[in-house]
Amino acid sequence: MTPLVSVHKLRKSFPGVRALDGARFDLMPGEVHALMGENGAGKSTLMKILAGVYRKDSGEVLLDGQPVEIESPAHAQALAIGIVHQELHLMNHLTAAQNIFLGREPRKAAGLLLDEDQLNRHAQALFDRLNLVLEPTTTIGALTVARQQMVEIAKALSFKSRVLIMDEPTAALNNAEIDELFRIIRQLKSEGVGIVYISHKMDEIQRIADRITVMRDGSTIATVPAATPMSDVIAMMVGRKLEQTDKAIPDTSGNEVLLDVRGLNRGRAIRDVSFSVRRGEILGFAGLMGAGRTEVARAVFGADPIDAGEVRVRGKPIRLTSPQDAVHAGIGYLSEDRKHFGLATGMDVESNITLPSLKRWLQWGLFLNRPAIHAVSQQMVEKLRIKTPSLTQTAKLLSGGNQQKVVIAKWLVQDCEVLIFDEPTRGIDVGAKSEIYKLLNALAAQGRAIVVISSELPEVLLLSHRIVVMCEGRITGEVRGDLATQESLMALATQRD
Amino acid sequence: MTQATSHSSWLARLSGGQAKQKLLAFASLIALIAVFTALKPDAFMTQDNIIGILQSTTVIGVLAIASTFIIITSGIDLSVGVLMTFCAVMAGVFMVNLGMPMPLGIVCALGMGALSGCISGLAITKLKVPPFIATLGMMMLLKGASLIITHTRPIYFNDVDGFDQIALGSLIGDVIPSLPIPNGVLIMFVVAAVCAVVLNKTVLGRYTFALGSNEEAVRLSGVNVDRWKVIIYAFSGGLCGIAGLLIASRLNSAQPALGQGYELDAIAAVVIGGTSLSGGVGTITGTIIGAFIMSVLINGLRILSVAQEWQMVLTGLIIILAVYTDNLRRSKP
Numbered sequence: 001m002t003p004l005v006s007v008h009k010l011r012k013s014f015p016g017v018r019a020l021d022g023a024r025f026d027l028m029p030g031e032v033h034a035l036m037g038e039n040g041a042g043k044s045t046l047m048k049i050l051a052g053v054y055r056k057d058s059g060e061v062l063l064d065g066q067p068v069e070i071e072s073p074a075h076a077q078a079l080a081i082g083i084v085h086q087e088l089h090l091m092n093h094l095t096a097a098q099n100i101f102l103g104r105e106p107r108k109a110a111g112l113l114l115d116e117d118q119l120n121r122h123a124q125a126l127f128d129r130l131n132l133v134l135e136p137t138t139t140i141g142a143l144t145v146a147r148q149q150m151v152e153i154a155k156a157l158s159f160k161s162r163v164l165i166m167d168e169p170t171a172a173l174n175n176a177e178i179d180e181l182f183r184i185i186r187q188l189k190s191e192g193v194g195i196v197y198i199s200h201k202m203d204e205i206q207r208i209a210d211r212i213t214v215m216r217d218g219s220t221i222a223t224v225p226a227a228t229p230m231s232d233v234i235a236m237m238v239g240r241k242l243e244q245t246d247k248a249i250p251d252t253s254g255n256e257v258l259l260d261v262r263g264l265n266r267g268r269a270i271r272d273v274s275f276s277v278r279r280g281e282i283l284g285f286a287g288l289m290g291a292g293r294t295e296v297a298r299a300v301f302g303a304d305p306i307d308a309g310e311v312r313v314r315g316k317p318i319r320l321t322s323p324q325d326a327v328h329a330g331i332g333y334l335s336e337d338r339k340h341f342g343l344a345t346g347m348d349v350e351s352n353i354t355l356p357s358l359k360r361w362l363q364w365g366l367f368l369n370r371p372a373i374h375a376v377s378q379q380m381v382e383k384l385r386i387k388t389p390s391l392t393q394t395a396k397l398l399s400g401g402n403q404q405k406v407v408i409a410k411w412l413v414q415d416c417e418v419l420i421f422d423e424p425t426r427g428i429d430v431g432a433k434s435e436i437y438k439l440l441n442a443l444a445a446q447g448r449a450i451v452v453i454s455s456e457l458p459e460v461l462l463l464s465h466r467i468v469v470m471c472e473g474r475i476t477g478e479v480r481g482d483l484a485t486q487e488s489l490m491a492l493a494t495q496r497d
Numbered sequence: 498m499t500q501a502t503s504h505s506s507w508l509a510r511l512s513g514g515q516a517k518q519k520l521l522a523f524a525s526l527i528a529l530i531a532v533f534t535a536l537k538p539d540a541f542m543t544q545d546n547i548i549g550i551l552q553s554t555t556v557i558g559v560l561a562i563a564s565t566f567i568i569i570t571s572g573i574d575l576s577v578g579v580l581m582t583f584c585a586v587m588a589g590v591f592m593v594n595l596g597m598p599m600p601l602g603i604v605c606a607l608g609m610g611a612l613s614g615c616i617s618g619l620a621i622t623k624l625k626v627p628p629f630i631a632t633l634g635m636m637m638l639l640k641g642a643s644l645i646i647t648h649t650r651p652i653y654f655n656d657v658d659g660f661d662q663i664a665l666g667s668l669i670g671d672v673i674p675s676l677p678i679p680n681g682v683l684i685m686f687v688v689a690a691v692c693a694v695v696l697n698k699t700v701l702g703r704y705t706f707a708l709g710s711n712e713e714a715v716r717l718s719g720v721n722v723d724r725w726k727v728i729i730y731a732f733s734g735g736l737c738g739i740a741g742l743l744i745a746s747r748l749n750s751a752q753p754a755l756g757q758g759y760e761l762d763a764i765a766a767v768v769i770g771g772t773s774l775s776g777g778v779g780t781i782t783g784t785i786i787g788a789f790i791m792s793v794l795i796n797g798l799r800i801l802s803v804a805q806e807w808q809m810v811l812t813g814l815i816i817i818l819a820v821y822t823d824n825l826r827r828s829k830p
Contacts, residue, residue, distance in 0.1 A: 077719050089714035089717045091706070092711065093706055113694075114703060
């Protein structure tokens with residue numbers, strides 16, 4: 001059988017980076033082919049070349065055995081290659097149907113006017129095919145991230161795609177939604193669509209994939225059957241064996257309570273939430289998307305107004321009117337959406353690291369003290385092992401894991417004693433993940449109080465000394481880290497009113 | 498199920514969507530009129546004054562419509578006022594200096610507007626100059642060009658038969674003598690109606706919203722973003738040409754020094770009308786209401802004999818207040 005797509009010796013360089021260096025890959029009809037590798041391994045670049053977002057420097061792309069030069073996203077679509085990007089690319093102000101058919105709107109009145117009815121009928125037909133209950137006229141901004149993802153998939157399919165590329169499609173989905181996605185993937189598979197599935201989640205790949213191609217440093221390491229033991233796949237990805245982080249829960253019961261939250265309320269999003277974290281403790285927050293965990297974190301950080309409640313840091317109540325108050329009291333918040341909230345992506349590494357603590361790096365209270373900024377940033381880069389060519393590298397050019405470390409660094413420089421991590425490893429590869437885990441443990445061991453919010457249960461279980469579970473804005477339970485199981489957490493996370 | 502969903506989306510659209518903003522803006526307009534009527538009933542609510550208000554809104558109204566398209570794409574056009582003047586000047590060049598017949602002269606003048614918009618669009622897309630700078634440059638360039646072409650002297654349309662009738666004549670008054678609404682007003686409303694259709698029912702309108710909503714997503718959908726941006730700026734430039742003809746017809750001359758500052762009034766009208774400067778949201782109805790709020794306010798204050806400098810202060814306050822109330826509405830789900 002001729003592969004739908006095959007790629008030979010593909011090379012692609014960006015200024016200062018060789019993203020692809022002889023990548024190989026092939027995709028059969030009706031196959032789910034997982035693409036794995038650490039961040040920066042070249043997976044996304046390879047897929048963006050197939051989707052016409054980037055042009056290759058050299059090498060060959062064959063479609064049904066015929067060489068093609070994919071020139072633009074429109075050209076890729078014409079060749080029946082659809083892509084669901086890692087970051088959602090939707091227009092919030094338009095409806096689901098308008099989003100899906102952007103650029104291909106059905107017309108009427110001799111092509112002068114848009115035929116909105118036909119547009120909605122086409123979208124409805126797509127949703128029916130995917131067994132998706134969704135009104136085509138719903139505005140995208142009003143949908144949950146999971147539903148937006150489904151719209152992206154419907155859009156990719158609307159090009160009658162024979163090749164469908166999914167880049168981290170489950171990053172924002174809960175278990176039920178993942179099941180729904182997999183049902184759709186299996187259906188497409190049976191229709192002969194070839195699917196490229198990029199993910200860092202091992203369990204998902206074993207459930208859904210037929211073959212796995214591992215990439216490292218822009219090259220293809222190997223293509224193996226999906227049944228290959230995951231430890232072997234990981235070893236190929238990182239080029240070394242990863243040691244499991246040992247879990248021993250330290251006794252922190254006698255330590256000072258650093259963060260104490262009582263009776264927090266905000267509309268229906270946060271309902272009577274109380275918890276406390278002691279020095280040296282890692283408190284996990286588990287729950288489904290939309291359970292209210294991020295809302296709690298933002299409220300504690302002063303980023304959103306609250307209706308009622310009290311937050312004490314080291315026993316002293318703090319006013320919750322702005323992040324400034326929270327930072328002043330020693331609370332650092334690492335947002336789930338680094339690009340939007342955590343990082344000034346256009347600024348360089350050292351500017352980001354010293355942003356919250358800038359007042360301390362002034363001469364005569366006015367001028368930036370560059371040598372001091374350099375020194376403290378250098379110290380952080382070494383301490384957290386941030387991989388960057390220089391301190392003046394623009395933050396957006398770093399990989400996801402290193403961006404996250406930059407955000408951590410800025411709160412460490414500020415000497416925050418309470419650190420709230422919201423999805424600290426989202427979009428980060430396994431190698432970088434285990435480094436972030438080690439870092440969190442080290443921070444707790446140094447006497448800081450750590451709050452970790454994560455939608456990945458294995459991650460919560462691995463890290464937390466104590467786990468609080470939320471559902472629909474309430475805390476539904478609290479479990480000791482060494483006694484909790486995925487099942488017990490899931491039961492609490494779905495304990496609705 | 499379907500019934501319930503469509504019902505709730507209809508409700509959501511009415512309560513959370515743009516309808517509420519329009520209602521709010523419209524209510525403010527009515528309130529303003531009511532206040533001025535109460536304070537000066539015999540001077541404000543007269544036919545002459547109302548026609549005066551309508552007449553004074555036409556040029557800013559059309560310019561604001563042109564700006565609405567640009568602002569919905571999350572761009573900005575600082576050149577609309579001066580472009581209007583440039584088109585008026587070019588109308589003079591075509592009809593007076595070159596002696597073209599009026600219909601041809603009109604088409605050519607509008608063409609110059611579209612061409613100028615096209616140049617702004619190309620500077621923004623191909624040269625990657627941010628809209629603020631590109632149109633600031635165009636503003637200075639066009640102002641200079643108007644002064645050079647006219648040798649800084651106005652061009653009078655005295656010999657162009659019927660030119661002043663474009664804005665000042667009254668087709669409605671010919672039919673209903675008791676209702677002498679000038680053609681300029683009629684033209685503004687026709688432009689508004691056509692543009693509302695363009696914005697909501699055509700591909701150009703769809704891409705206008707889409708670009709302001711998420712430009713990268715539009716690019717990745719395979720749409721030629723650069724081309725559509727140029728088309729939108731050209732379309733908006735053509736509308737500025739209509740404003741140019743209206744003002745030239747009303748003054749029966751092209752005044753080359755006029756126009757600067759109009760762009761800010763236009764932007765104010767757009768923003769009061771609920772169009773978001775961050776893009777993706779906006780309506781023509783809102784813009785027209787915004788334009789009327791501005792001119793009713795100025796007219797009313799003038800009738801109350803408020804000094805011109807205080808008119809400016811109050812207008813400034815009203816603009817800030819209008820956007821503030823809009824923000825309040827948005828932050829409450």
